[in-house]
Amino acid sequence: MTYQDIIVERQAAIAIISLNRPATLNALSPNMIRELKTALQIISGDESCKVLLVKGAGRAFSAGVDLKAMNESLVGGQFTADEILQDGNQIARILRTMPQPAIALVHGHCYTGATELMMFFDLIIAAEDAKIGDTHAKWGILPKWGMSQRLPRLVGVLKAKEMSFTCKPISGKEAERIGLVNKSVPLEELEKTGIEMANDILQNSAQTIAAIKHLYNEGMDVSLVEGLKIESNYITQITDRTEFLRAFEKNK
Structure with a gap:
């Protein structure tokens, strides 16, 4: 481009x-x-x-x-x-x-x-x-x-x-x-x-960061009670978790 x-x-x-x-x-x-x-x-x-x-x-x-x-x-x-x-x-x-x-x-x-x-x-x-x-x-x-x-x-x-x-x-x-x-x-x-x-x-999970970014942005537009419901009900697939857990075990 x-x-x-x-x-x-x-x-x-x-x-x-x-x-x-x-x-x-x-x-x-x-x-x-x-x-x-x-x-x-x-x-x-x-x-x-x-x-x-x-x-x-x-x-x-x-x-x-x-x-x-x-x-x-x-x-x-x-x-x-x-x-x-x-x-x-x-x-x-x-x-x-x-x-x-x-x-x-x-x-x-x-x-x-x-x-x-x-x-x-x-x-x-x-x-x-x-x-x-x-x-x-x-x-x-x-x-x-x-x-x-x-x-x-x-x-x-x-x-x-x-x-x-x-x-x-x-x-x-x-x-x-x-x-x-x-x-x-x-x-x-x-x-x-x-x-x-x-x-x-x-150094951190890009998928988790993307999910947390979404939760922060959505939660800031509503009350605390509504924001907690958004967090509790939010479901997304984190596929790089195993990679990070393995790296943690390796570096312990």
């Missing part, structure tokens, strides 16, 4: 996608979002891929939705605003339901639509000096990729309102402190840390 605005690579069982419009700080154009959706659909169905990393090329993860490209698309007729909104929400669904744990590596600017995209992921590692923010109110645009629902669930409603009302970004280090990202590290260690986390995940 040939892409224009993203790069897809493999390191054994790890898939790595780079947002690749560095001249625009990886602003999310309709084409980039469409390509990202396509790549995620392919990776989701690839049983040889066990972990996904997504990062930004150049100086930023992403400056957010490319408003210039959006305006041009409305004039030229090649894309519509509805299409990028739908594609973004489909990306959220794919990342939520794909069996692979998906890790976002965030550095430089990560604003608005990019922050919404970041929150689609299972795990997030940020550079300490990353700038993460919500500027919807700065441009008079309402969130449509889940900012108003995901952000307060991660950081609490008071902090979410502060970020959205002031439009001031926070650092990667602050994002770790308030629970918006899993961890923050120096920029030069960002990719290394992501690969290390991916390799830690690879």
Whole structure:
């Protein structure tokens, strides 16, 4: 598959996608979002891929939705605003339901639509000096990729309102402190840390991780009582259990 605005690579069982419009700080154009959706659909169905990393090329993860490209698309007729909104929400669904744990590596600017995209992921590692923010109110645009629902669930409603009302970004280090990202590290260690986390995940049962990911995601949408019922009633086949038990016995 040939892409224009993203790069897809493999390191054994790890898939790595780079947002690749560095001249625009990886602003999310309709084409980039469409390509990202396509790549995620392919990776989701690839049983040889066990972990996904997504990062930004150049100086930023992403400056957010490319408003210039959006305006041009409305004039030229090649894309519509509805299409990028739908594609973004489909990306959220794919990342939520794909069996692979998906890790976002965030550095430089990560604003608005990019922050919404970041929150689609299972795990997030940020550079300490990353700038993460919500500027919807700065441009008079309402969130449509889940900012108003995901952000307060991660950081609490008071902090979410502060970020959205002031439009001031926070650092990667602050994002770790308030629970918006899993961890923050120096920029030069960002990719290394992501690969290390991916390799830690690879040491465990991919099928069990996929099942646990499903249970976490389903349980977060309901009450504790309903979530416990989901866990109790959930049945799936784990076929790699014997392999891991044998490895345990061998290493005792």
